[in-house]
Ligand SMILES: *[C@@H]1O[C@H](CO)[C@@H](O)[C@H](O)[C@H]1NC(C)=O
């Protein structure tokens with residue numbers, strides 16, 4: 153071995169020792185101590201042997217940092233100096249694995265919940281949150297028409313809501329109400345409801361369909377009936393009733409509906425609210 157090579161080897165030794173010290177927390181104190189011992193030994197091999205060790209350390213380093221190994225979490229209450237050799241890698245890994253499994257378990261539970269086959273009755277009871285008495289506006293919720301003016305010409309039951317309405321009339325003490333312009337509109341609405349058979353199932357009878365002349369009148373009906381839930385499209389009615397009615401459902405097609413109280417839910421349709 154010539155003197156140049158010896159100087160080079162000594163300088164490399166210093167660099168490797170310092171690298172080993174810096175990486176001690178990663179590869180473990182025992183292993184790094186062994187490397188320090190080997191390189192501090194004056195009799196330790198030639199330049200070639202040093203190069204070999206360097207390669208070994210580089211591969212060990214790469215392996216430790218390899219991205220396909222599970223992410224390692226630093227143990228917060230253990231200072232790095234108390235890292236006791238390679239054995240310390242085990243507890244931190246066993247800390248990681250249960251975490252991954254728990255996350256998967258949660259996902260599985262979530263997926264099961266999402267796809268669980270609840271009956272409509274179960275969904276309705278769950279959403280009503282214990283509520284038994286329900287009042288509901290007709291226009292824009294159970295009828296295709298959106299204004300009392302339209303009811304002077306026709307009344308069309310919204311068939312997509314029939315299943316939910318039948319379930320509500322079985323499950324709850326349900327009252328329907330609407331503001332109308334005249335008696336003919338009332339008859340049109342009752343005929344539309346009768347035609348789809350809503351008075352045949354559940355507890356809904358013609359006497360529980362109430363008509364009034366103004367939006368204020370509808371608010372008064374609701375306050376007199378004191379339902380657990382009121383369902384309405386008019387934001388003014390909903391906000392006026394907030395103080396008196398435990399839960400309300402505001403049916404609104406507006407994407408950003410106005411900020412309502414915490415006890416007011418919003419949905420684009422009744423059937424969508426009672427879906428899962
Ligand atoms: C859910 O239940 C209904 C009736 O009980 C059945 O017709 C339907 O296929 C079920 N769906 C799933 C995804 O299991």
Ligand SMILES: *[C@@H]1O[C@H](CO)[C@@H](O)[C@H](O)[C@H]1NC(C)=O
Nearest residue numbers: 367368369371386388389392
């Ligand atoms: C809402 O409340 C205000 C003030 O109490 C009242 O003037 C208004 O007529 C009410 N409107 C409806 C639709 O209930």
Ligand SMILES: *[C@@H]1O[C@H](CO)[C@@H](O)[C@H](O)[C@H]1NC(C)=O
Nearest residue numbers: 394395396397398413414415
């Ligand atoms: C509904 O919530 C509002 C505020 O979020 C509250 O002021 C009101 O008293 C609540 N109504 C009922 C009946 O609990």
